[in-house]
Amino acid sequence: MSAGQWLEWFIRQTISGLTLGGVYALIALGYSLVYGVLRLINFAHGDVYMVGAVVAFWAARRLGWSQSANDLVSPQVTLAMLFIAILACVLLGYVIERFAYRPLRKAPRLNSLITAIGVSFLLENIFQLQAVFGASPRGFPETRLPISVVKIGGYDLRFEQFLILGGTVFFLMVCRYVILHTRVGLGIRATSFHHDYARLMGVNVNRITSLTFVIGSALAAIAGVFVGMYQHQCDPLMGVNYGLKAFTAAVVGGIGNLAGAVLGGFIMGLSETYIAGSRFSDYRDAFAFVLLILILLVRPGGLLGSVAPEKV
Amino acid sequence: MPRPIRNLVVVLGAVGFPILAQYLANVGAVGAYTQDILYKIALNITLAVGLSLIIGFAGQFSIGHAAFMSLGAFFSGVFTSHVVLGLAKHFDPAYLESDGLSAVLVRSGFLVGAVMVGVLAAAIASILVGLPTLRLRGDYLAIATLGFGEIVFNLLLIYLQKNNADVAYYLPSETNFMSRTVNIASSWALALLAILIVRNLVSSTSGRALPAIRDDEIASAAVGIHTTRYKLLAFVIGSALAGAAGVLEAHQTGTINPASYRFDRSIEMIVPVVLGGSGSLTGCVLAAGGFTYLLELLRGLPSGAQQYRTIVYASVLVLIMILRPQGLMGRWELPDLLHWLRNRFWRREREKKSPMRTAPAAAVVPAIAGGVVAGSGTDAPELECRDLTIRFGGLTAVSAFNLRLFPREIVGLIGPNGAGKTTVFNMVTGVYRPSAGDIRLTGASLVGAGPARINERGIARTFQNIRLFSDLSVLDNVRIALHAHLKTGVPTAILRTPAFYADEQEAHASAMELLQIFDLALLADEVACNLPYGDQRRLEIARALATRPRVLCLDEPAAGMNPAEKRELMNLIRHIRDQFQLTILLIEHDMKVVMGVCERILVLDHGETIAEGRPEEIRNNPKVIEAYLGEPTK
Numbered sequence: 001m002s003a004g005q006w007l008e009w010f011i012r013q014t015i016s017g018l019t020l021g022g023v024y025a026l027i028a029l030g031y032s033l034v035y036g037v038l039r040l041i042n043f044a045h046g047d048v049y050m051v052g053a054v055v056a057f058w059a060a061r062r063l064g065w066s067q068s069a070n071d072l073v074s075p076q077v078t079l080a081m082l083f084i085a086i087l088a089c090v091l092l093g094y095v096i097e098r099f100a101y102r103p104l105r106k107a108p109r110l111n112s113l114i115t116a117i118g119v120s121f122l123l124e125n126i127f128q129l130q131a132v133f134g135a136s137p138r139g140f141p142e143t144r145l146p147i148s149v150v151k152i153g154g155y156d157l158r159f160e161q162f163l164i165l166g167g168t169v170f171f172l173m174v175c176r177y178v179i180l181h182t183r184v185g186l187g188i189r190a191t192s193f194h195h196d197y198a199r200l201m202g203v204n205v206n207r208i209t210s211l212t213f214v215i216g217s218a219l220a221a222i223a224g225v226f227v228g229m230y231q232h233q234c235d236p237l238m239g240v241n242y243g244l245k246a247f248t249a250a251v252v253g254g255i256g257n258l259a260g261a262v263l264g265g266f267i268m269g270l271s272e273t274y275i276a277g278s279r280f281s282d283y284r285d286a287f288a289f290v291l292l293i294l295i296l297l298v299r300p301g302g303l304l305g306s307v308a309p310e311k312v
Numbered sequence: 313m314p315r316p317i318r319n320l321v322v323v324l325g326a327v328g329f330p331i332l333a334q335y336l337a338n339v340g341a342v343g344a345y346t347q348d349i350l351y352k353i354a355l356n357i358t359l360a361v362g363l364s365l366i367i368g369f370a371g372q373f374s375i376g377h378a379a380f381m382s383l384g385a386f387f388s389g390v391f392t393s394h395v396v397l398g399l400a401k402h403f404d405p406a407y408l409e410s411d412g413l414s415a416v417l418v419r420s421g422f423l424v425g426a427v428m429v430g431v432l433a434a435a436i437a438s439i440l441v442g443l444p445t446l447r448l449r450g451d452y453l454a455i456a457t458l459g460f461g462e463i464v465f466n467l468l469l470i471y472l473q474k475n476n477a478d479v480a481y482y483l484p485s486e487t488n489f490m491s492r493t494v495n496i497a498s499s500w501a502l503a504l505l506a507i508l509i510v511r512n513l514v515s516s517t518s519g520r521a522l523p524a525i526r527d528d529e530i531a532s533a534a535v536g537i538h539t540t541r542y543k544l545l546a547f548v549i550g551s552a553l554a555g556a557a558g559v560l561e562a563h564q565t566g567t568i569n570p571a572s573y574r575f576d577r578s579i580e581m582i583v584p585v586v587l588g589g590s591g592s593l594t595g596c597v598l599a600a601g602g603f604t605y606l607l608e609l610l611r612g613l614p615s616g617a618q619q620y621r622t623i624v625y626a627s628v629l630v631l632i633m634i635l636r637p638q639g640l641m642g643r644w645e646l647p648d649l650l651h652w653l654r655n656r657f658w659r660r661e662r663e664k665k666s667p668m669r670t671a672p673a674a675a676v677v678p679a680i681a682g683g684v685v686a687g688s689g690t691d692a693p694e695l696e697c698r699d700l701t702i703r704f705g706g707l708t709a710v711s712a713f714n715l716r717l718f719p720r721e722i723v724g725l726i727g728p729n730g731a732g733k734t735t736v737f738n739m740v741t742g743v744y745r746p747s748a749g750d751i752r753l754t755g756a757s758l759v760g761a762g763p764a765r766i767n768e769r770g771i772a773r774t775f776q777n778i779r780l781f782s783d784l785s786v787l788d789n790v791r792i793a794l795h796a797h798l799k800t801g802v803p804t805a806i807l808r809t810p811a812f813y814a815d816e817q818e819a820h821a822s823a824m825e826l827l828q829i830f831d832l833a834l835l836a837d838e839v840a841c842n843l844p845y846g847d848q849r850r851l852e853i854a855r856a857l858a859t860r861p862r863v864l865c866l867d868e869p870a871a872g873m874n875p876a877e878k879r880e881l882m883n884l885i886r887h888i889r890d891q892f893q894l895t896i897l898l899i900e901h902d903m904k905v906v907m908g909v910c911e912r913i914l915v916l917d918h919g920e921t922i923a924e925g926r927p928e929e930i931r932n933n934p935k936v937i938e939a940y941l942g943e944p945t946k
Contacts, residue, residue: 040453100630114586115577115633121626129498129619251455286466289459296456297444
């Protein structure tokens, strides 16, 4: 490979990696937020992301999309799909927390873990029913845009990719603002620190926990729609792989640490696309988890997290 | 039943049942469908029992357990396809296929070889995953095993695609020794072996270290349990059992498909452990067997209903977790269940009340008035801290702390809240590593040793906020602490040799003796968390003494006690010092206790030693008064 070709490859893979990484970051934030307030690995989170994509698909059909690959939808329809998906996932996230996790707040942690896994299986299998969505992937509407491709060197990059990347950055900034500069954000940070202390300071821990799920689910819905747009399809098991990768990203960055989740997401996305574009592409999934175990060895708390010593 | 006969019955049953079941199957008394269910039940029991040791007893989450199963399956599959096939060439094929006893034995021999390879592969892998992650507390094992499961799946898939151009590994039909003649015998032999190993381990004194770690890891280390070692032991045994189950599955089906050993399979294994009652071996065996049978029944549903199977399964799982979080059996084992059934249906007798304590507390401990003369300054110090300093970030919690503790002395460490007293204890017992300075026990440095190691060297402690193993009995709390002084270890516990019983008896006797001293003997079978506060404090001291220390560190032993209990405690402290030849370092806020029992007192304030001397000197020291009450007004 000549230097020029190499540079072209590098730019291409970097842009794809950032797009993928941004999606991982959006999902990873949900894992990290929930882990922060409940110390729970919310295995159902990847499936909330899947529901986001599926609901957007349904919304598109309602809004007149003919389900064929040639039928492009207008940007307004795409925005409406995004909005409806967020609403649906927010509701779903709230219901899951309220009815599956809250009764177990005082039970051993293994119970909530198993319940989370149960909820995940439930969602995956309900959506696999033919009456609901069906087991096989379905097409996802492409958006009609003024520019469709961007040329880098001799290679076409889809404009959607840049749109997704821009959208991801926008929503990450919104999330950052909410967490750092609003009362709700302050409540979430206080609750993550200690439930009882937060309660003593007048924080309604139950409400904050619900809101944490709401925020996490909204981000997952956005990620679901973005991936649908990018892959042009959605299916009931699309949450399994992305969920696992995003969770890994959250741990790599330091679970419970929000900046860490974003950093972890981008690291996972970039490393995945670089490896996928090389001759080791077979090993890209294995590599993600090798990276996870290596980082746990060197920095058990993740890149930006820390392991607090237990008070004796 | 006397013990040797009982053990003989257990062994005969464990050997006889699989052979009998297999015989009945081979002569046609058991149908093919029942055989298949029997085989699956045994396999799932093996998996659940192994996982129950890790999750239920040691309290560690392994959620990629199927990976160990696939490693066992894969490596044994490669082994049989190459090695065993080579060996089989030396036999007449017709003979190997025959149903004669010697041919069955040869085939079983091949299978045993394969099982050993599979167990070895799973065990090595579990050490690689467990060693780095089990040092840490929390969810790290869960995360690492989750990732490990995906790595194993990916690598096996890549291997198969490169070498066999297929997504599964197929065993040559000649090596298909399981599916005929020995499938039930081998699977049930493995299941019963798994049950025996785990039961023998967790009902022994050394094996009780596992529930102790589950209840409180810091307290476990403080009584001399090497926590990482025990967690790893549980993890390796559990994973090796999964490896063995993988071998059987591979040789039963003749196919090794990595995709069938992914996350959902691991979850399928965890379900019976949690449903049966995490920490109940009986519960997980019943749940694994029952659940396997139920799932087989659901397979009989009409095909239109099949798609709802997993939905029903997942809903039941969530509902049971919410409605009965402790699982079906809680922590009951078979004897508890039988006892309950007997009382419920046969005798209907009222439950025996546990014997209440009658004797007044002080009766057992002779009140020793006055102090024994403290060790004179000419002796070598038992414990010595030199310029001990610790910084947390920018805060110096303790600076240049010096202490010489002479044999059989009782020294008090006092000071206002936040003065750094407990931090000194934490450094001396290895919970924190000092930033500078040295700690020496009879001349040898302790800096850098972990809490368990330091306990073995002869320092024991109690905790400011009581840290008993709250789910275990009073007797077990003390017995576990004897664990470093047992003559026999885990292998003897699993094999149940005569030496094991002698050792158990001795442990029981010394534990009871200690409980007697602390007037807790009548409460020996009570669960520790049900004890009144003062009894819990004294039980914690008894537990510390069981580790046979030279130096005992008591962190606010009188906290929460009433005046009578405090007086009794003072006598007790002097009494144990004399009886066990102890040196005692004591943190206490109650001045009556400190002044009454200590021969020398050190006063800490803001991490610095501001005074040292005999009680009456300390009482009148203006600096001490200032530290406690503030500056005098002029």
